[in-house]
Amino acid sequence: MRVRKAIIPAAGYGTRFLPVTKALPKEMLNIVDKPAIQYIVEEAVASGIEEILIITTRNKSSIENHFDATPELDHMLEIKGKDELLAISKGVTDIADIYFKRQKEMKGLGHAVLQAKAFIGDEPFAVLLGDDIVYHEKPCLKQLIDVFNEKQGSVLGVQSVKKEDVSKYGIVDGLKLTDRLYTVNGMIEKPSIEEAPTTIAALGRYILTPAIFEILETTEPGKGGEIQLTDGLIELAHKEEMFAYDFEGIRYDTGDKLGYLKATCEYALRHNELNQSFKDYIKELSDTF
Numbered sequence: 001m002r003v004r005k006a007i008i009p010a011a012g013y014g015t016r017f018l019p020v021t022k023a024l025p026k027e028m029l030n031i032v033d034k035p036a037i038q039y040i041v042e043e044a045v046a047s048g049i050e051e052i053l054i055i056t057t058r059n060k061s062s063i064e065n066h067f068d069a070t071p072e073l074d075h076m077l078e079i080k081g082k083d084e085l086l087a088i089s090k091g092v093t094d095i096a097d098i099y100f101k102r103q104k105e106m107k108g109l110g111h112a113v114l115q116a117k118a119f120i121g122d123e124p125f126a127v128l129l130g131d132d133i134v135y136h137e138k139p140c141l142k143q144l145i146d147v148f149n150e151k152q153g154s155v156l157g158v159q160s161v162k163k164e165d166v167s168k169y170g171i172v173d174g175l176k177l178t179d180r181l182y183t184v185n186g187m188i189e190k191p192s193i194e195e196a197p198t199t200i201a202a203l204g205r206y207i208l209t210p211a212i213f214e215i216l217e218t219t220e221p222g223k224g225g226e227i228q229l230t231d232g233l234i235e236l237a238h239k240e241e242m243f244a245y246d247f248e249g250i251r252y253d254t255g256d257k258l259g260y261l262k263a264t265c266e267y268a269l270r271h272n273e274l275n276q277s278f279k280d281y282i283k284e285l286s287d288t289f
């Protein structure tokens, strides 16, 4: 079966980014001129996804507004002859078929994914976390979909992280099959260095089979009192074959202050209008500090 639908969980509190996240969703923080979540939607569309469900919550209606039509703005741009800007605005409105659902209580990522059960139905689907951006010529999600098409089993997007960072991620226990592909035997959510079986971390991209929903419905709250997607994945890996793919690309955690600043800097250095002037500025800055 083909992967046609994607979920973007974006309902988290964003406590690592307080105080800005008191009233602003971290997914709407801009990386140069686009909110973080737009990069993620663009990756899904470039990977062949046709329908997207964004999981939001109270105080996050700016995400819905961003992908809505803006007739007054567009009309003003039209009469002023600002065609390029008009195309940018309309491009966001028409980007994809996007649906929204509110997670009423933030009970964790597993609980956020469960909100999509009716939307997904009985087909494989993608999950892209609302604050993880991956830069690569071949979209990260497309890399995972290619693996799914070959293996017809769930695929986790992974990369190796530093030993001292394993406690930030869901860590995979698996066997290497080929250069970038692993079979998943189990996982541990945010282990200590001693507990971690590997340094292979799940980094915000998943292709899952619909069997995950039945599992998540009975998954008890785990670490942090939240329904952990990792706990559901462990059970899924026991029931079905599961794979992990070491995707190519630079991954930015834009929900983390340093990750956000790195993304901002590097996307500015790649930006058509800004690259030279921003590069000059960075050079000047490094002489000053």
Ligand code: UTP
Pocket (backbone or CB within 6 Å): 009, 010, 011, 012, 013, 014, 015, 016, 017, 055, 103, 105, 106, 107, 108, 109, 111, 112, 129, 130, 131, 255
């Ligand atoms: P994070 O671990 O980044 O949590 O969630 P968070 O609450 O958003 O941020 P911090 O750690 O407090 O700073 C990973 C992803 O899961 C979503 C988040 O929006 C993020 O995209 N999420 C998390 C939900 O949608 N619902 C939840 O209940 C929890």
